[in-house]
Amino acid sequence: MFEACTERQTQRILDYFQSLGKFGREVNPSAQIGQTLDSAVAAMVDMFSLRRAVLLAANDSEGQLAPVAVHDPGATSLRPLRVPRTVRRTLIAQPHVRAFEALPADLADPLKTQVVNGFVEEHSAVMPLVSGSELVGLFIFERGPELPPLDQHDCIMLSGMCQNVAVYLYNQIVLERLTQKHRELEGLYGRTKEIYREAVMAFLTAIDIKDDYTKEHSLRVARLAANLAQEMGFTEHEVEGIYFAGLLHDIGKILVDRQILTKRGGLDLTEYAEMSQHTRLGAEIISNIQFPWENLAYAVRHHHDRPAFDEFSPRHSGNLEQGTKIIGLIDAFDAMTSNRPYRQALSLTECFTELTDGLTDQFDPEVTRTFLKILARDLDRPPHMRRVLTDRLLREDTERLRQALADALRRVEQFMGVITAH
Incomplete structure (x- = not known):
């Protein structure tokens, strides 16, 4: 995973694995989804010295990416984002960190106006969250101008942490789909019972004549x-x-x-x-x-x-x-x-x-x-x-x-x- 590392990089790798362990402990059936995602974003903010960060997650029922965890004191009125299908395919095929200036215009423009209007573009980047061949979210972040860009080791570690979040979000989507299917089946079962009851009552009404x-x-x-x-x-x-x-x-x-x-x-x-x-x-x-x-x-x-x-x-x-x-x-x-x-x-x-x-x-x-x-x-x-x-x-x-x-x-x-x- 990692090539020969400096002492600083070695320490960051240790920090990385500690952060992964902490996130793993946060992911449990009794934890609230928002609490888990807030913890994940906080860990990445600390790990990579981020000034601002926003996590967008897929809303399976509406096909949008909505803000679910925000580390930005100046953030106001963040709105859901609809990602064009062609952009989705590109992000799914190449799920790596992208600088803002490297984003397709039909993604960068709505991001600027709806989600990150306070971010400094030249210091900001986007990491797609992909799992199960689906785009399940975006992690948008800004580093301060005094900090160097993320190096190769940083990008690998950020990718690993985001992959954990992606798997978690994907599991939530699958759970929501199963819950919806269960509701649909319950509704169908209820309608089926009512059909049977109506048929039985028709029999009883026929007997009632006799x-x-x-x-x-x-x-x-x-x-x-x-x-x-x-x-x-x-x-x-x-x-x-x-x-x-x-x-x-x-x-x-x-x-x-x-x-x-x-x-x-x-x-x-x-x-x-x-x-x-x-x-x-x-x-x-x-x-x-x-x-x-x-x-x-x-x-x-x-x-x-x-x-x-x-x-x-x-x-x-x-x-x-x-x-x-x-x-x-x-x-x-x-x-x-x-x-x-x-x-x-x-x-x-x-x-x-x-x-x-x-x-x-x-x-x-x-x-x-x-x-x-x-x-x-x-x-x-x-x-x-x-x-x-x-x-x-x-x-x-x-x-x-x-x-x-x-x-x-x-x-x-x-x-x-x-x-x-x-």
Whole structure:
């Protein structure tokens, strides 16, 4: 890198490596960009005895070079600089120190008027900052008239320090591009979700023509199942998937006879068999749609199956996926607490009994316990802040409900203790 050096040059080389080390310590994820660049400019000012210095950095979104670090007591109203494409190519191809008088006119003129109008031209120079085949900045500086021009060793050291700054700036540009791409993908993902939601709502509206219960029921199941999944520690993406599974869980009813959906009274065996097909039909409807969430068709197909602990239990489906257990519990809860053509809604106290009675073969105990805790917490909120226990559900004395919830939670935990012991 360096030829035989004088004692003074040797000392400057040592200073150079110390400055590089200092800059390396400044570059860390927690440091502010402006602070890092100020430190870099200050190091070069000290190293090369500069009177004035300005660092311009590329603004990737606007294609300009803007002042980001300034060492010039007299600097005022510095403006961004647009470098012509032909000049960019020249600077990228030959990234070395240039005296002001050696600059192309279409770069020197805007530099003088917009950035360095106080610099003494005959003592000033420009160093392009190039990285990744891109012009990422310019370092403009002035040395005092009493100092000799930079020699070969100085130019090599200045180039090395500027190269470190260039790499740092290039990394910031890449990060900004990735951040912008991430924002674009998030926006696209958000629009995609909205398209899916609109399509699902169109399905639900079609069902609503046949059965005005199913649409509102599906909306309630989706919201409450997502709330429960979030409480159980599911990721944001998984919670979204469970929300859509809740919307879609009864989609197969669009192919079930309207007379069966709205029949007052119990179903006969033939009607029950047709109604039971809605989970299979629903899974078939959505199985060929490429949703961004896994297991939607699985949840639709199996949300009435039972997470039994005994393989000989009726309707046993083995190890049901956890999201499906959530949909199954919330589906049952909303059905119990809703008026149906064949019965009136159960009270919450009656519903809690049904949930705990179903622990042996229908409801997952951990899902049930978490759900009851959500209800207990919701009951303790002021009425206007409750998210689950709305006026539609609250038809009993609050203290009685609180006691019923505590009893239900105790039964669930006792049941879980028995299961664990075995």
